[in-house]
Amino acid sequence: MLILRKFARDLPAMLGLGIVLVVVFLAIFGPWLAPYPQDAFQSHLLQRLKPPSAAFPFGTDNLGRDILSRVILGARGALKVALAVVGAAMAIGVPLGLLAGYTRGFVSELIMRVTDVFLALPQLILALALAQLLGASTESAMLALALTYWPYFTRIVQAETRRLSASLFVDALQGLGAGTWRILLLHILPNALSPVIVRATIGLGFTILVAAVLGFLGMGATPPDPDWGLAVAQSRTYLPGAWWFATFPGLAILVAVLGFNLLGDGLRDIADPRLRRSR
Amino acid sequence: MAGFVLRRALLVLPSLFGLLIVTFLLIRMVPADPAAALAGDNATPAQVQAIREQMGLDQPLPAQFLRYLGDVARLDFGNSSYSSRPVALDIRERLPATLELTFAALLIATVLGVPLGVIAAVHHNRWPDFLLRVLSVAGIAMAAFWLAIMLQMLFAMRLGWLPLRGQLSVGLTAPDGPTGSVLLDSLIAGRLDIFTDALRHLVLPAVTLSLGGLATITRFTRAGVLETLQKDFVGYGRAVGVPRRRLVWIYVLRNSVVATVTQIGLLFGGLIAGAVVVESIYDWPGIGSYTVQAILTADSKVMLAVTLLIGLIYAVVNILTDMVHALIDPRLRDEG
Numbered sequence A: 001m002l003i004l005r006k007f008a009r010d011l012p013a014m015l016g017l018g019i020v021l022v023v024v025f026l027a028i029f030g031p032w033l034a035p036y037p038q039d040a041f042q043s044h045l046l047q048r049l050k051p052p053s054a055a056f057p058f059g060t061d062n063l064g065r066d067i068l069s070r071v072i073l074g075a076r077g078a079l080k081v082a083l084a085v086v087g088a089a090m091a092i093g094v095p096l097g098l099l100a101g102y103t104r105g106f107v108s109e110l111i112m113r114v115t116d117v118f119l120a121l122p123q124l125i126l127a128l129a130l131a132q133l134l135g136a137s138t139e140s141a142m143l144a145l146a147l148t149y150w151p152y153f154t155r156i157v158q159a160e161t162r163r164l165s166a167s168l169f170v171d172a173l174q175g176l177g178a179g180t181w182r183i184l185l186l187h188i189l190p191n192a193l194s195p196v197i198v199r200a201t202i203g204l205g206f207t208i209l210v211a212a213v214l215g216f217l218g219m220g221a222t223p224p225d226p227d228w229g230l231a232v233a234q235s236r237t238y239l240p241g242a243w244w245f246a247t248f249p250g251l252a253i254l255v256a257v258l259g260f261n262l263l264g265d266g267l268r269d270i271a272d273p274r275l276r277r278s279r
Numbered sequence B: 001m002a003g004f005v006l007r008r009a010l011l012v013l014p015s016l017f018g019l020l021i022v023t024f025l026l027i028r029m030v031p032a033d034p035a036a037a038l039a040g041d042n043a044t045p046a047q048v049q050a051i052r053e054q055m056g057l058d059q060p061l062p063a064q065f066l067r068y069l070g071d072v073a074r075l076d077f078g079n080s081s082y083s084s085r086p087v088a089l090d091i092r093e094r095l096p097a098t099l100e101l102t103f104a105a106l107l108i109a110t111v112l113g114v115p116l117g118v119i120a121a122v123h124h125n126r127w128p129d130f131l132l133r134v135l136s137v138a139g140i141a142m143a144a145f146w147l148a149i150m151l152q153m154l155f156a157m158r159l160g161w162l163p164l165r166g167q168l169s170v171g172l173t174a175p176d177g178p179t180g181s182v183l184l185d186s187l188i189a190g191r192l193d194i195f196t197d198a199l200r201h202l203v204l205p206a207v208t209l210s211l212g213g214l215a216t217i218t219r220f221t222r223a224g225v226l227e228t229l230q231k232d233f234v235g236y237g238r239a240v241g242v243p244r245r246r247l248v249w250i251y252v253l254r255n256s257v258v259a260t261v262t263q264i265g266l267l268f269g270g271l272i273a274g275a276v277v278v279e280s281i282y283d284w285p286g287i288g289s290y291t292v293q294a295i296l297t298a299d300s301k302v303m304l305a306v307t308l309l310i311g312l313i314y315a316v317v318n319i320l321t322d323m324v325h326a327l328i329d330p331r332l333r334d335e336g
Helices: A002-009 A011-033 A067-102 A106-119 A123-134 A138-165 A168-175 A180-191 A193-216 A228-238 A243-271 A273-277 B002-028 B034-039 B045-054 B061-073 B087-122 B127-141 B144-158 B182-188 B192-229 B232-239 B244-282 B287-296 B300-328 B331-335
Strands: none
Touching (some): A002 A011, A002 A243, A011 A243, A067 A106, A067 A180, A067 A193, A067 A228, A067 A243, A106 A138, A106 B002, A123 A138, A123 A193, A123 B244, A123 B287, A123 B300, A138 A180, A138 A193, A168 A180, A193 A228, A193 B144, A228 A243, A243 B127, B002 B061, B002 B300, B087 B127, B087 B182, B087 B192, B087 B244, B087 B287, B087 B300, B127 B192, B144 B244, B182 B192, B192 B244, B232 B244, B244 B287, B244 B300
């Protein structure tokens, strides 16, 4: 309860939570909330590049589609990519981290060296190289991002597991004859979960950002997807006249990523007792 | 100190070797048969086979890997299919522009980020801190490609204060010089007109690239200063009447910069990666725009060389960061 009250007093974190809730809400109910839900794929060439007005609060794009509707509809795609990528990265990274942290020897060393190699490269470059090899599509962008994000989870879980496996309760469990995976999954993992949750929250925001970069470079979403990054890329031909075309989809990316990052920061402050003491 | 540096350098070797394996597997993962692609649609199976043998693709994977290692050691990455020049030559010509941009961004980020971090820490949990926290998270959350377009729209297209793209105005050519950097070479050649023009072209890309780094440096400085402010010497200092400003900006800051220095080192690698997007939007003739070109034209040799180069820069920067650390904090030298 004390923790909850502290979290509620953390203004930036509450702002983040609010934004995340809005993004999730839009992702679920977007098609019912968007003023022109059919504008996900339908074009109306007669009303192209109209500035913001009462009928189109964010203006229209080069194909006459309502930008507000496409920003709202884009939330689902962005969140879907982020959840799939972070989910897959966790599915790969967490078990590897548990294994590398709990065992010693060749396997553990191998896992951590491979992790180091991946961490020693900027994710964007690696993801770009992979996405290029796999061919431009949302699926290959997701695969490329998941394949480059798992090491962050391995690193965190390995460190936590190593710390926890030296603790007394693990000694006790071993003495009682509990199996390795039972100890890892039922006893160590729950204790190592809070940094994983923090990393996952920030990872969701980060993935939305990198996926937008891939979309912008033509390595991710393909037309006519209402993708935010793709929209900014398409808008470049119509600047500076159609400023609204570039501005609003980019703002959507900014706000969504900001929400996840603020929430993640707030969670980290709570999860890290060392930081808690210093405040 | 020499022993320390050597130990650190040796620790990087396994990572570099792993990097070579990963990049090798990346090119081998290409679903299409590179020999068939090279031979063209009308090639006979025999011709494809001949090319395959010529490229060494008929040999077992370990043998191919050794051949690949040899190529990398000789910096032979083949020819770019886009520019049809050796990739290594292209990279050598373009690297100075990227370094120029990266250093400029790092400079902006450090000069602004450290003071902002101190201000946030001193006003901990009051409105300047909240504001700077939200702003610094926003800096990380902002898509560089979007910021670049917004800045272009405002400062180049509407206000006309700064050039839209490129490294120099049309009609100006960079003087030949020892560094390959337009800024430095024009200074050495005494061409102030070119220097000013290049500087004006540098502003928007450097500001765009610096933003994420600025946010990171602000955050780490804030955290470092917050931690140092808890130390006993701060209380003593106050008690003996050291002026508050002097205490914070000199004694506390000096004791807090270790984490920030690490971040500046790590940022350098991240900035080079970020340059990929920024350069392509501003048409900056560096490694980044080269990479995007390679992506769009499926030029896998360039992708491979760039991935290796950035991995190498990362590794070198890590060693340098450790060295600076050891210089600042002698205790670290023994831990190795």
